[in-house]
Amino acid sequence: MQSPPITPGGDPNLTGDRMPESLPELRSPRRIRRARRRRAHTTIWKEYRKSKMGMAGLLILVFFVAVAIFAVFSSKDGLDPTKVFGPRLAPPSLKYPLGTDNFGVSVLTQVIQGSKISLLVGLVASVMTITIGALIGIVAGYRGGAYDTLLMRFTDFGLVVPWLALAIILASIIGPSLVTIILVIGLTSWPSTARLVRSQVLSVRERPYVERARALGGGNWHMIGHHVLPNVMPVILANAVLVVAIAILSETALSFLGLGDPFSFSWGGVIESAFNGHATTLGAWWWIAPPGICIVLVVLSFTMIGFALDEIINPRLRER
Amino acid sequence: MSAIDVPAPETGLPKGAPILEVEDLHVTFRGRVGLIAGLRGQKGTRSRAVDGVDLLVRKGEVLAIAGESGCGKTTTARAIMGLQEVESGTIKYEGKPLPRNLKPYLRKVQMVFQDPTGTLNPRQTIYEIIAEGLRIHGIDRGPDGEPEEQLVARALSRAGLRPPDRFFLRYPHELSGGQRQRVVIGGALVLEPEVIVADEPVSNLDASVRGEILQLLMKLREDLDLTIVIVTHDLGLAWTVADRVAVMYLGRIVEIGPAEEVLLRPLHPYTKALLDVVPEAGGLDRPILTGEPPDPTKIPPGCRFHPRCPVVVSGKAAELGIEAACKGEDLALEEIQPGHFSACHASRQLGAEAAAAAIAAAGAAVAPEPVAEDGRTDDAASDEPPDGT
């Protein structure tokens, strides 16, 4: 026989009360939401700041974005060979810090202007990729069944299509241009995003709190909007960063192959002109190297940011 | 008291009237088949998780559904909540079968889950978690015009988290296990339901905290006129809080009746066996059923408990002349005593008194030798397949 039970005592909220500082009086749910979002963002930023790689990547990216913005506002006169009277194929000097090409146009001007186009194409193509990929991934992952099978086979098809061949075909139909490049990248890169998003959705879908929402009476839209999307967003974000990097690289490759706007000065375009202008044999390293280096730096910066974000996002999910 | 403790409004049904009815519920899970096998017409193994369950829950009562894992109790609870696809059978609320759109029904019948940590979205604040129910049902004002914050505060307060606004901005990981479960309960209460279905509400909590949560549930039953269905594997819990107890085995209810009757004078050998293994019952030298909890894909013929039943195994069934029935004749619940039902040939044959005695005797007859003397006496050397859940 056990001894009689203890009368329950103690304030239920005394222990386990880990309130750090005083909280402002919050009455409106909107203020609560804003406060929470602010708190979430500051924590992410604080964590991000700790990552040296992340900060370095961010710095480089900010630099190039600044260059691109500068390019938007600075004059394009320097690019027109009819208005320029610089020496041809001149090595770097004070007046032309990166030298000139075979038309006498300053390479530096081309690189600066090129940043605008490369970043823009990268961005637009990525938005396309991520939108298509996320949509397909969410629908396939959430609905499951026939939808999932159908969409995934479609995705497999997308994975298999050789994007280079597609680019050439499209270029011959629409004609080589920036739009061609954007379309090609956007339409061929989404499958990997779709797979990633789908697997994340599959995992979130099974979580107990989703079941609770269903028990509360929540419908599919509520589930997707309130639970699936917020938990899938971090993955999409981390993936997005890498997608941009790949898009820029792809743009370079396609431009280099001559599928881009022949009059554009994207970095890939500059490399193409340099190649066609026999820069290497003529020893004009200042013409062919800088755009390549810029591409590497930008892609690197995105990759570093992506890595840093990934580290932050995943362990937090795990520890929570 | 402040406006937060406004008592719940009176509801329609009188106390004791049937509020929830389950009729002949069947839930089957099919195993997977490979593509080729499927094309050949092979079907997956059928796991009859719930195999014919009838239940009547009365308003204001606390009904405990007890059993081991794999017996179908959680599946039954989830079916009641509409979270589980049902193969056949009807579920009725206040006498009317459930409509296709479960949303209005779910306002009245809410669930409390087993794992308070997993059940709360780690990215939502406590406020949002509680308010979720209100938002799903489009409730932005209370019956007396109260704003959303007040409804949330009231729910938290009723669940014992006071003062409620201190919890609004916090996240689940900042709370302890007991507090999280209170949040889950609060989230269910905010809709002012009539019935709460609790699936193992305290088994994931620390032992010393359990009593408090159970106390809360009982208080809510009092104050808010709630009906509570608790799914548990712990008969001690049933003893503490339940008015009636239903014992499930392999997808069926094998005994149901008033808690004191079922737990003190069981009329089914399985119930008796479960009671015997509760540690406080005293000593490991008491009868322990052999083998693992059985497999819902291979339900034995006749009484589904007969392969492990002490009455059969000890030979008592043969003595009583019911062995053939036990092995060959499947049977449903029968009222052996007023309000006390059992699905057992022995009970059916002998009536309450004699059956209880026979069951107890059979149990003692299969009791193994005291541990010190013998070696292995229970038989895990069985080829029982892994337990299904």
Next chain:
Amino acid sequence: MSVLSLKDVHITYHTASGGVPAVRGVNLEVAKGEVLGLAGESGCGKSTIAAAILRLLPGTTKVEGSITLDGEDVLAMKPGRLRAVRWTGASIVFQGAMHALNPVQRVGDQIGEAITVHNQAGEREARVRVGALLEQVGLPTRRAMDFPHELSGGQKQRVMIAMALACNPSLVIADEPTTALDVMVQAQVLRLMKELQRDLGLSMVFITHDLSVLVETSDRLAIMYAGKVVEEGSAATVFHDPKHPYTAALAAAFPEIGDRRFRGNPTGLGGDPPDPQEIPSGCPFHPRCSVAFADCERTVPELYPAGEGRRAACLLVEGAKTVATGVSE
């Protein structure tokens, strides 16, 4: 001679937010052939102690005090000796042991691994020994060829027990070995452990939060709270006649069916087990204690004698007053 002896053990985890004192001055002894039950809830430090005995805690953890296994100081052992002692001197049946099995390796191989790693036998001999072990835990020897997913929960637990016995340790530490099992299977496994313990003369430390289980399996009980032992004594007396309010509350969480006092009367403690980083002043239990008085907040109680072979860390015991308990309304 005691098989295990812990003297004034303090264990502090190292975390980003500072040191977390998980164990704050624990003394325990396990005599040869004895079963010591260690009970407590989350944050009390019992699992930490289990891991500490074989130095399985993360490298940054600070372990102070003395831990002696079979007369040898565990904390002073060199890595080579430590590795040799692990599993042969003492072995552990872990919490969630069923998930500790490698899903892609046959269970027989996993048990055999323990034997061969300690060079106790060659491959063939090990296989024979594995067969014998499986029989000892009540499984047919042919089960050695099975993969973990082919076994049920109870059977996997038996495999874990077989593994723990593989190298004939003098001490077996069982950390919540039956928590995840059904009552019926739990009873079977507990009975098995009791049989083995008696047949092989094992010394055991049985860790769990379920007091009722300990009464059946242990000779002596030690109840832990907030990193300290708050009561100890023989299993039956501690359970049926607790001297510390926490023990009483823990015991009340497992009510006996038929005990009228609990009918319709769930008893529990307010609050939660304290966070090791925020342990209350004085007696760590005082915020939740129904019989606490003024002194409890200021004075840290020692383990005061409370009867024959019993001690309890409660100021009421020190003052030889009775623990005022009563059934709530």
